[in-house]
Amino acid sequence: MADQAIFLMCSPRGEESASYSLGSYVTSLLEEKGITINEYHIYKTLRNQTKIDEMIKSVNDSDIIVLSSPLYIDSAPTNTIKIMNIITRAVQEEKIGKKKRLLLAISCAGYLEYYHNNIVLQIYEQFAKTNGFTWAGGLPIGAAGTYAMNTITSFLEQLAQLPEDDPRYEIYVKPTRILDSVIKGAVEYLSQGKVVPKDELQKLEFVAMPLESYVEGGNKNWINWAEKIGTVEKLRDKPYEIKQ
């Protein structure tokens, strides 16, 4: 049984991020199981040595590590790598002692397809292996921006009335319900000190809509934002083009 968990929230976007929305959903469910949570927003932690030392002590005391990070350029953002290096050094220096610790990673990609996260989840697995943590599994989230704007719970509430033949049902309701049930299952395993079975995690391996629909919707969002701030005409600028 697990008593304590640390939540490493690795997005610079703070509480407005998908990493926070999904990671805090996991930790709130762990909390309901009686597990104590220590939350670190690593962009803040890294600015302060006292906070770093505190974070290391918290890893040492934890049975579960929840690492939730955005995907940047097919891999981990610079500060996520930094925090992994700091923890690795602390393990080498025996500031983090040997005991069973489960690492669950959540990777939030902007692109629709979940599999853009595959490489980074393998990187997090190697991080676990290097430090003697038990790899509990990785959640590959595609189009994660959806969850930056909504928590799973509020999103499902908003969409509760949609009839099954509404096209948004397939695109939003079904995937969010799957994600919700995978997370709830994962929390059950973690709280019992167990890894999440692969076939559970594989339920997240779907593409929720035709690629073209995502492209169209996503591109509209960029234009809407640019219209609001009057930059539409500049969007295709080439500021660093070499003039021949």
Next chain:
Amino acid sequence: MDYLILNGMHENDSFLQEINNRISEELDNQGLKGESILLHEKTIKPCLGCFKCWVQTPGICVIDDYGREVAKKMIQTDNLLYLTSIQFGGYSSELKKALDRSIGLLMPFFRVFHEEIHHETRYDKYPNMTVFGTLDQPNEQQELIFTKLVQRNSLNNFAPKFASQIIYTSDDALTIKGKIERGLSVLGDVNG
């Protein structure tokens, strides 16, 4: 044809510095012009994830530090070389602090490319890409991850040609020379 080396070594990584020197020497011998940037000496703040480089100041990061300069140099070169120690199969934080700040080189707009979602290009040409990673000893899993990562990056960065090489600290001079030559074999003039 020219080149830009982004050296993502951590301070005191004398092995990666040595590799940098050998690569620069080889490129000099080939008569190529370019520069190496030692990233750990540069102030480059981490990306804020704000996407303002796509919408508010298109093509330019809103953080005014050396990260802007690196992004500019990255798109203006024919050949981009990354040097990094391999960290859990991926890049060093020093290399990554610069790369994370370069997404303004792409457009915000999505498109389907190679049957996947990618971004549209902002510029007419993108550089070839070669990544040299170092490891203290062979590590099959991390090498596989690293090789795949470079391949995925080449796709997202629209590199016309790309290569990756893994150099062990225990490699002898001749082996290192061979790996450097293979890594550099994809270099070319992307301006045609």
